[in-house]
Amino acid sequence: MIQDMNEGFKPIKNEPPTSFRGKIKFFGRMLLDLQILTIYNDIKKELPQFSGMILDVGCGQSPYRYLLKSGTEYKGIDVAEASSFNYENKDIIPFDGTNIPFDDNTFDGLICTEVLEHVYDHQALVNEIHRVCKRGAKGIITVPFSARYHYIPYDYFRYTPSALEKIFSDFSSVEITPRGTDILSICSKIIVLFARNLIPNSLTKIIFFPFWLLLLPVLGITVFTAHITRIFNLGTDHDPLGYTIKIVK
Numbered sequence: 001m002i003q004d005m006n007e008g009f010k011p012i013k014n015e016p017p018t019s020f021r022g023k024i025k026f027f028g029r030m031l032l033d034l035q036i037l038t039i040y041n042d043i044k045k046e047l048p049q050f051s052g053m054i055l056d057v058g059c060g061q062s063p064y065r066y067l068l069k070s071g072t073e074y075k076g077i078d079v080a081e082a083s084s085f086n087y088e089n090k091d092i093i094p095f096d097g098t099n100i101p102f103d104d105n106t107f108d109g110l111i112c113t114e115v116l117e118h119v120y121d122h123q124a125l126v127n128e129i130h131r132v133c134k135r136g137a138k139g140i141i142t143v144p145f146s147a148r149y150h151y152i153p154y155d156y157f158r159y160t161p162s163a164l165e166k167i168f169s170d171f172s173s174v175e176i177t178p179r180g181t182d183i184l185s186i187c188s189k190i191i192v193l194f195a196r197n198l199i200p201n202s203l204t205k206i207i208f209f210p211f212w213l214l215l216l217p218v219l220g221i222t223v224f225t226a227h228i229t230r231i232f233n234l235g236t237d238h239d240p241l242g243y244t245i246k247i248v249k
Contacts (some may be wrong), residue, residue: 009196011150012184013086014063026063032195034188034226035241038179039113039142042193046140050245057100057129058115060087070243072109077101081154088170100128107132110247116167117143123167128222130170133249141168144242145178146185148192173248180242181235187226188241194219 014036017026030037047067054068059076068074070100078090080096098121110133116122133139137170143159159167161176168174178187194215200206 008193009148009192009199013061015061016063016066018066032191032223034180034184034191035114035144035147037195038184038230038241039244040064042142042177042179043111043113043140046138046246047111050109050138053105053106054111055102055129055132057110057112057125058082058118059089059092059111061089062091064111064113074106075102098124098128100125100132102132104131105134108134108137108139110141112139112141114142114144114242116141116159116206117147117157118151120156122157124232125230126167127170130249135249137249139171139245139247140248141245141247142179142242146239147240159243161243162232168245168247171247171249173246175246177244177246178237178240178242179244180240181229181233181237182239183229183235184226185241186237187222187229190222191226194222213224 012029012033015022015026017054030040043064044067047064048069050068051072051196053073054075056062056065056074056076059065059078060082062074062076065074065076075093076091077093077095077100078087078089080094082089082092093101097119097188110129112129116125129139142166145160149155161178164176165174167181194212197205197208197212200209
């Protein structure tokens with residue numbers, strides 16, 4: 001299937017902070033990108049505790065690899081279609097999106113961030129993750145909940161905790177936590193609305209560009225509200241930005 005070239009506001013590639021410029025881009029982005037911010041906040045708590053052989057499924061540019069402590073052995077896998085969305089990682093081991101090219105009981109840890117929504121047969125992939133993990137292996141997975149249709153046409157699902165419990169039921173321990181609240185989700189939508197319209201890439205956007213400039217104070221208030229909401233966990237977590245799943249085989 002051919003990528004839909006009409007995806008008007010494509011996701012920005014998530015790259016690791018491996019240089020001074022990369023650090024400014026990585027951490028500066030979190031001021032506005034609430035999805036990435038909440039994912040990072042959960043990931044950074046877990047990855048420094050991982051050891052041994054670590055598998056990153058759908059790794060993209062391996063943005064969180066740097067959080068792993070020295071001595072871990074990292075393997076990142078992704079599909080060939082990733083290159084269609086500007087992902088170019090020379091360390092990627094290619095796979096078909098379902099069958100993980102490693103033996104049973106190989107890995108001590110597992111990373112899989114914002115991937116399952118892009119896998120039509122997600123249960124088959126999760127079964128493969130279970131197969132290649134050692135007994136006692138830990139994993140951290142994130143999925144979006146309040147997110148726009150993206151990486152078209154390879155975007156298939158949004159998951160509830162009820163569904164996630166069933167999908168990961170073969171693991172001995174499954175802990176599912178929401179990332180953010182309904183207020184944070186609303187703020188995220190408003191920020192994306194501004195970002196989409198402040199990039200004048202069509203005649204209509206050029207005409208209305210001054211209007212969006214006048215509304216910039218609204219964007220400032222929204223960003224401020226978002227971070228206050230995140231710090232004090234305001235709102236209900238029944239409509240979050242996404243979910244983080246911590247598993248143990």
